[in-house]
Each structure stands twice: as structure tokens, then as C-alpha cells.
Amino acid sequence: MIEFHDPRAATAVAVTPYTLSIDLQSAKETTVGFLANGFPDSDVFLEEVASAMTRRTGVKSRHWNKGNASIPASPRILEEIKGSCQAVVAAYGH
Numbered sequence: 001m002i003e004f005h006d007p008r009a010a011t012a013v014a015v016t017p018y019t020l021s022i023d024l025q026s027a028k029e030t031t032v033g034f035l036a037n038g039f040p041d042s043d044v045f046l047e048e049v050a051s052a053m054t055r056r057t058g059v060k061s062r063h064w065n066k067g068n069a070s071i072p073a074s075p076r077i078l079e080e081i082k083g084s085c086q087a088v089v090a091a092y093g094h
Contacts, residue, residue: 022086024057033085035073036065042091049089 024030034050036043043065050061062084066073069092073081081088 020087024053024059024087029060030057030087031060031062031085033081033088034061034063035077035081035088035090036063037091038065038067038069039091042069046089046091 022030024032032050032053034046036046043063046063050063053059054061062081064073064077064081066077
């Protein structure tokens with residue numbers, strides 16, 4: 001007989017429900033920024049995410065790639081995102 005061990009532990013942190021600060025279904029002319037972290041293919045991954053969001057909600061997208069995962073995004077990139085987007089999706093890890 002084979003026994004399987006479930007490796008999932010009980011969660012120590014309570015789940016906190018939240019709502020998005022912008023309703024992507026009803027907001028008009030919403031632009032979502034996509035910030036790639038510089039890992040290989042992080043920009044390609046975010047292009048696919050943006051494409052799916054656009055198909056589903058009609059949002060516009062803008063893309064940035066900080067080019068190096070070990071440094072923060074530059075002030076210039078952050079200002080561009082802040083000035084042109086109502087929401088942002090950032091890729092991290094790999």
C-alpha cells in the first residue's frame with residue numbers, strides 16, 4: 001500500500017480579503033504598467049500577462065524592463081509609470 005504525505009502546512013497568517021483600487025472591468029482608458037525585473041524572459045512573461053489582461057478587460061499596457069534583477073527600478077522608470085499608469089504589475093523571481 002502506498003501512503004502519500006501532504007507537505008502543505010497550516011497557514012500561520014490569516015487571510016486578509018482585499019479589493020483592487022481600480023475596477024478594470026468598468027474603468028475607461030485604464031493603462032496598466034508592466035515592469036520586468038531583468039531576469040531572462042521576464043519581459044516575455046509580462047507581455048503574455050498583458051495580452052491576456054487586454055483580451056479580458058480591454059486595458060491598455062505599457063512595458064518597462066529594469067534590466068537587472070539585483071537593483072531597484074530607476075527614478076526615471078518609476079516616474080514614467082506613475083505618470084502614465086493607473087496600475088502596475090511587476091515580475092520578480094524566476
